[in-house]
Structure formats: C-alpha cells, structure tokens
Amino acid sequence: MAKLVIIGAGPAGMSAAIEARRHGAEVQVYDNRPEPGGNIYAALGSCRAHRQDVWSALGSSYEDGGPLLDAFLSCGAVFRPRTSLWHLDNDGILALKGPEGTRTDTADAIILATGAQERPMPVPGCTLPRVMGVGAAQILLKTSGVVPNGPIFIVGSGPLPLLYAWQVARMGGRIAGFVVPNGANLRLSAFVDIQGILAGWGYLTKGLAYQVDLLRRRSLIYRNARDIEIIGEIHAEYLRFTTGKQHKIKVGTVLLHDGVIPSIHPAAAAGLPIPYTPAQDAWRAESAGNIHVAGDLAGIIGAKGAALSGQIAAQTALGQTNSNASAKLNKERAFRRLMDAAYPPAQLAAIAPNTTEICRCEMVNAGAIRQAATELGPDPNRIKSTLRIGMGPCQGRMCAKSLQSIVARETGTSPDDIGLHRLRSPITTITLGELAGLKE
Amino acid sequence: MAEGIQFDVDGNAFLAQPGETVASAMLRLQLVPFRFHPVDTSPRGPFCMMGVCHECLIEVDGKPGQQACLLPVVPGMSVRRPLNG
Numbered sequence: 001m002a003k004l005v006i007i008g009a010g011p012a013g014m015s016a017a018i019e020a021r022r023h024g025a026e027v028q029v030y031d032n033r034p035e036p037g038g039n040i041y042a043a044l045g046s047c048r049a050h051r052q053d054v055w056s057a058l059g060s061s062y063e064d065g066g067p068l069l070d071a072f073l074s075c076g077a078v079f080r081p082r083t084s085l086w087h088l089d090n091d092g093i094l095a096l097k098g099p100e101g102t103r104t105d106t107a108d109a110i111i112l113a114t115g116a117q118e119r120p121m122p123v124p125g126c127t128l129p130r131v132m133g134v135g136a137a138q139i140l141l142k143t144s145g146v147v148p149n150g151p152i153f154i155v156g157s158g159p160l161p162l163l164y165a166w167q168v169a170r171m172g173g174r175i176a177g178f179v180v181p182n183g184a185n186l187r188l189s190a191f192v193d194i195q196g197i198l199a200g201w202g203y204l205t206k207g208l209a210y211q212v213d214l215l216r217r218r219s220l221i222y223r224n225a226r227d228i229e230i231i232g233e234i235h236a237e238y239l240r241f242t243t244g245k246q247h248k249i250k251v252g253t254v255l256l257h258d259g260v261i262p263s264i265h266p267a268a269a270a271g272l273p274i275p276y277t278p279a280q281d282a283w284r285a286e287s288a289g290n291i292h293v294a295g296d297l298a299g300i301i302g303a304k305g306a307a308l309s310g311q312i313a314a315q316t317a318l319g320q321t322n323s324n325a326s327a328k329l330n331k332e333r334a335f336r337r338l339m340d341a342a343y344p345p346a347q348l349a350a351i352a353p354n355t356t357e358i359c360r361c362e363m364v365n366a367g368a369i370r371q372a373a374t375e376l377g378p379d380p381n382r383i384k385s386t387l388r389i390g391m392g393p394c395q396g397r398m399c400a401k402s403l404q405s406i407v408a409r410e411t412g413t414s415p416d417d418i419g420l421h422r423l424r425s426p427i428t429t430i431t432l433g434e435l436a437g438l439k440e
Numbered sequence: 441m442a443e444g445i446q447f448d449v450d451g452n453a454f455l456a457q458p459g460e461t462v463a464s465a466m467l468r469l470q471l472v473p474f475r476f477h478p479v480d481t482s483p484r485g486p487f488c489m490m491g492v493c494h495e496c497l498i499e500v501d502g503k504p505g506q507q508a509c510l511l512p513v514v515p516g517m518s519v520r521r522p523l524n525g
Binding site: 032033034035039042043045046047049050051082084117118127128129130131132133135136137139140143144145146148149234235263360361362363392393394397398429431 | 443457458459460461464465467468470472473474477479480482483484485486487488489490491492493494495497505507509510511512
C-alpha cells in the first residue's frame with residue numbers, strides 16, 4: 001500500500017487526503033494547528049459545535065467547509081494536529097515536532113499544502129499590539145467570536161476586508177473606516193461591477209452583494225491615502241495619513257490587508273522550484289520528484305480551487321489518471337485572474353519611509369535595506385548576511401516579500417531577478433531539547 | 441460560557457472556550473502586549489494568528505517561546521507573559 005504524507009489540513013490537504021484514501025493509500029496528515037481547516041476554515045469544527053452565533057454570522061464562505069471537514073474526518077486518514085514540519089529532504093524524509101515529541105517520517109510521496117499568508121504591508125507603527133492582519137482578525141472571530149476593540153480601521157484593499165466587514169456587522173459590530181492606500185484599488189466605487197463578477201461565478205448571491213454594498217456606505221472611506229502611520233505607546237492609539245489634507249484619527253484597532261501570498265518557506269527549504277509570478281506579485285512553489293505541491297502554495301487560487309488542486313495532487317502522487325477536476329480547476333484559475341486584475345496589491349513596502357520596520361524579528365528598517373542594496377547590489381543573500389534580515393524566529397516569512405519590493409525599486413532590478421534568500425532547516429523554531437529528543 | 445476551560449495568565453484565573461487558542465483567548469481578555477521585543481523592548485502582540493509572524497511568543501507551563509496562536513487552551517494551563525524581553 002502506498003504511503004502518502006500530507007503537510008497542511010486546509011482545503012487542499014483535506015481534499016488530497018480524501019482522494020488518496022479513495023484509492024486505498026495509507027495517509028498521514030500533519031498540521032501545526034489544533035484543528036483541521038487551514039485559514040479559511042479555521043476552527044470550523046469547534047465553532048460549529050460551540051459558537052452558534054458566530055457560526056451563523058460567518059456566512060456561506062465558512063459554512064461551505066463543513067461537508068469537506070466531515071468527509072476528511074471520516075476518510076480514514078491519520079490526522080496529527082499541532083505538529084510542525086521543521087525539515088523536509090528532497091528525497092522525502094520529514095522531521096516534525098508536536099505533542100508526541102520530535103519525530104521523523106518517510107513516505108512514497110509527499111503533498112505540500114501549506115496554503116497562504118497575508119502579504120505583509122509594512123507601515124510605521126505596524127509592530128504595535130492591536131495592529132493585525134484582516135485575515136488574522138477573521139481567524140480571531142472564528143476561534144473566539146471576538147470583534148476587536150473599536151473604533152476599527154481597515155488599511156488596505158482586496159475582497160477580504162469587505163467580507164470581514166460584513167461578518168463584523170452580523171456580529172453587531174462595525175468597521176469605522178476604510179483607508180485605501182494610494183495605488184491600491186479597493187474598487188469601492190466600482191464595487192457593483194465586482195459584485196456582478198462574484199455573483200456570476202457563484203461566489204456571492206446578488207442579495208448578499210447588495211448588503212455588502214449598503215454596509216460599506218456606513219463606514220468612512222478615505223481614498224488615495226499616503227504617509228500612513230500608526231501611533232501608540234503600548235498599543236495602537238492613532239492612525240495618521242494624508243489625502244490632500246492631514247488626518248489623525250483615534251483608533252481601537254488597525255487591521256492591515258494587501259492580499260495573500262503562498263506560504264512557500266517549507267517548499268523553498270526542501271529545494272523545490274520557487275518561481276515568481278508577476279500577475280500575483282508573489283513567489284509560488286512547483287512540484288519536483290515525489291514532492292507534490294497543492295492549493296494556494298502552487299499560486300493563489302482560493303478555497304474551491306485549492307480543494308480541486310488537492311484532489312489532482314493526490315491522483316498524480318498515486319499514479320492515477322486525473323479526473324474532471326482539472327477542467328473545474330481551470331475555471332477557478334480564470335476567476336482568479338479576474339480577481340488579481342481587480343485588486344492589485346498596494347505594495348507599500350516599496351515606498352515605506354526609512355524608519356519602517358520591515359524585519360520584525362531582527363528589527364531591520366527600510367532605510368537599512370535601501371542602504372545595503374545600494375552598497376551590495378540586489379542579492380538578498382548578501383543583504384541578509386550583512387543585516388541579519390530574515391534570520392529571526394519567523395525566518396523571513398514576514399519580510400522576504402517586502403525586501404524584494406524595496407530592493408527592486410531601489411536598484412531598478414526586476415522583482416523576477418531578485419530571488420528568495422536561501423532557506424535552511426530547521427524551518428520553524430526548535431529547541432536543542434526537542435532536537436535531542438528525535439526518535440529514529 | 442458554561443463549558444469554560446480554566447487557565448491562568450500571570451497567576452490570574454480566566455476561562456477559555458472550547459477551540460480557543462491561547463492567543464485568541466488572551467486577545468478576547470484584552471491581555472496585550474504579550475511581550476517586549478528583545479532587541480528594542482517595543483511592545484508586541486499577535487499579528488498574523490496563523491503561525492507565521494512569531495509575534496505572539498509566550499511562556500506556557502514553563503516552556504518559553506511558544507506560538508500562542510497555534511496552541512489550544514487546555515485545563516490548568518499556566519501562561520506567563522515575558523514582559524521584560
């Protein structure tokens with residue numbers, strides 16, 4: 001019996017597991033979270049069982065994950081939660097750490113379905129408590145039913161802030177205002193068109209789209225914002241920006257969002273190809289050898305597409321012929337191209353003031369990166385070894401993309417030509433004790 | 441919250457809901473900052489809630505450097521905020 005190991009239990013990983021079990025494979029699924037679901041379906045099981053008010057407020061984009069979760073839980077795959085991958089060889093040897101200690105595993109084939117993260121949007125003051133990603137706030141809602149302290153201001157663009165605003169309204173809360181950075185396109189004015197696209201593709205009902213439109217009319221909207229800055233002593237207190245005139249607004253919480261990018265770190269450390277995709281302004285991973293890439297990791301595709309991609313990856317990994325999932329996946333890709341064009345990233349990193357912290361772990365600011373790029377050239381490895389950028393606990397997950405944007409602009413190099421800095425195991429923090437506890 | 445899970449933060453008792461992570465429970469309870477940064481002592485709290493940013497590192501049951509956003513609250517758990525870096 002073929003043995004398949006799947007990293008990540010979001011839509012792609014769950015779907016891959018279900019498909020692999022259908023073909024009789026032995027399946028192990030690892031995820032660093034306590035429950036399966038990934039980001040989009042985070043804490044779905046416990047929310048559905050214990051937080052009825054939140055469950056009904058989150059709407060169909062969350063409820064849609066229920067049948068997938070149930071099929072995954074009953075498919076016969078072994079699920080190991082709270083278990084992080086810290087090493088992956090390109091010949092298929094894995095090292096993991098979790099509640100059962102540190103362990104290694106091997107497989108005939110591995111499916112990497114590590115999903116996506118929010119694209120970091122560094123602005124001065126973004127390291128303060130009570131500043132989070134919009135996706136982070138949505139996970140907080142899913143896991144705790146919490147709408148953070150008001151007044152809540154969202155800085156950024158993309159469809160996720162609008163969905164989150166709608167969910168917050170259904171919890172009885174309110175987004176006080178949207179600050180749309182200059183160069184970003186929240187498409188608020190053209191939002192009716194976007195609603196049409198979403199409705200046409202079955203992502204929103206017309207009625208829901210209408211409600212979202214009414215809702216955003218109740219929030220303050222500041223367009224073409226520049227010089228965005230978050231100010232506070234111990235947590236965020238004020239949001240300052242200009243739109244032709246100066247604004248300084250008292251805030252309870254600031255939520256940032258500039259779209260999502262693939263979580264490439266484990267794939268990169270395993271030596272998989274990591275091409276850059278200009279249309280999504282992001283790196284993505286490609287399959288190689290017996291390591292197969294699925295879901296958003298292969299290029300942002302969304303939950304429906306990720307599930308299809310997981311199914312296809314399992315078929316490929318087990319030498320089965322691809323089903324009609326491929327045709328459906330192509331339809332999702334076409335939809336994604338529309339969304340990518342409608343919501344281009346603001347890329348505030350490229351124009352961040354010199355004092356902006358880009359590397360949150362080692363505290364490297366935009367000015368230091370610009371100076372290093374001027375003196376050393378665009379090679380991220382030289383910049384990394386000089387500034388220690390990307391060498392802290394997060395291993396560059398929060399700064400690699402921003403570093404690329406800044407260096408591209410500063411040196412006039414194409415982002416395509418600025419590779420990702422070299423990544424090495426362990427790809428997550430691990431203590432010497434955990435390392436010593438490795439069971440062969 | 442009839443089915444609360446008892447845990448403590450800095451010696452004070454709190455209740456968590458089933459499925460809550462340490463980070464989400466502490467945000468609900470308004471317990472920020474989580475820590476002060478070792479390089480410049482700036483205050484930090486959860487930012488990504490998905491195991492990426494490592495801003496929510498906290499001491500749990502005597503083990504430092506735990507990612508609070510990935511850890512479920514379990515009965516009797518003892519959390520400490522390393523507030524001096």
